[in-house]
Amino acid sequence: MGKGARKKGPKQDRVPKVRDVFVGQPFEGLAAEPELIALREFVPSATAKLTLVDGSDVTLGTVLPMAAAAFVRSDGERFLGLQVQTRSSDISRDLGRSLRWLLSAEPGDVLSVPDTTTPADPDEHNRLQDILTPSAELEVTIHSDFAWWLPEDADATGDVAVSLERANAAIMPTDRLGAGAYWVLAGEKAHLRWVRPEPENLLLQALARLSAAGTLGLGEGTRYAGSFRAHGLLVPVWDLDPEAHAREWDEPKDQLGARLDESLKSLEAEPLNATERRARDGLIGRQLTIR
Template sequence: MAKNSTDFVLRPFEGLPGEPDWVALKELVPAATATARTTKEYGARDVLVTTVLPTSWPALHRADGLVLLALQTTSSSNDVSRDLAHALLEAIEVEPGTAVETIGLPEPGPRLQDVLDLSVPFEVTVQDSFAYWLAPDTERTPDLQAAIEEADGGIIDTVKLDAADAAYWCRMGAREFLRWAQPHEEQVVLDGLARLHAKRESGFEGAKFVGYFRSAGLVVPVWELAKGSEAEDVEKPLADFLPRFEAALADTTPLDADERRARAGLVARQVTLR
């Protein structure tokens, strides 16, 4: 995608390390951080990518000099990657202790793929508090503490699983789910799911396939888990299911009639987040 393009970008995180995790942090995970670094051209600065910042700030140059970039913000243009890169570069330029509160509609310019060092792994840490908004030596005034505690109250229990990339267990009320962002093209994922669903194999031990989201050009299948399931209960069943799922994704033979019907049913249940 050219730097000066104004066309809509379906997969804004394509080409970044860990594209499915970028999507998960933007749309699914309430509180998490991940590692990134700008290229030498842009200062070789360490960046803490985060789900959200206070009052929906796009970015923050923390008092200790660390730059934080929030993903769960409203995009101003047709290219989320360009908007985020604009916020990041602005945050680098402002004084420590300053937030980038709004970016408006950025002019055509570099995207995250141009600004970030693509050799740096996107390593996600799910957080149970937004205390990381503050530098470690920041004084916790009563107002600051109250603001963090209020934000923490909206966090749902979420765990990043080890059995598969970009797979997240979460508890929503009295129900537990697995949400698993896929790196493959949408048609590949839907065909694979349809092959399994037609054979009644789209679920696995303790997990029932219930549908999928579409977000930032990727598919995020969702399984409802057995009531009361903890994250550790899902690891082995998911690991056992993975080869079967990968085989279905790799199958390029035409769908048969049952599989086509299954696929049509899946499409009818999809939800587009962004």
């Protein structure tokens, strides 16, 4: 062996590293995508049954006690939490792993945080798209408090009682006006927040066409406030009369939806004109992104 040469040790197997890539549209491919985004980002207290491909079901909740990722209630009902304090580059994978944990958990078990540290594996089938029935819609139940954390007639104690009190105090009155569409009373203002499934560029063009025509509102005293991006989809927001009851906006919202659908359809044959393009540029300038 020559001078300066290094003796080679035994050959070691190298485990290929898998790049952890940010997934900007984590719920893509699921029919419930707009609903999942709404429940994760701005709906305070709501539940929905999740249909799994194996025929079993669990209850999806917006926020769980102590912002847990999942838990099994003392009566055996299984809950998966959407609004958690930690996340990886792929929310769908985080939720899928928590869901896998939940299926083998026992009453009283709590998963405080989702598994966000295990590297992604291309052969791992733990995303929501692998576990849920893709075509299933969500039947959402809106709650005025978080009493659903507990079995019927049960009393909260200890940390759960403290968490319940804090969560109840933070709730803003909310009502569902349709798939991905929610009325919320935020202090002295009321809003319609509507998660739309269309690609952002196409939706902006349709909104711009309505804006240029003066038909983007929901009636007198309402206005289009802007939009924000959430997990790959655009969420338009309208300011509403805070004195009106949530159910008074059912019909105006449906009429707006019909106009928006017609506007989307018209884009197939007629591109935006100069006035509509200026309206689109104005809408683009009133956006922000939520991750």
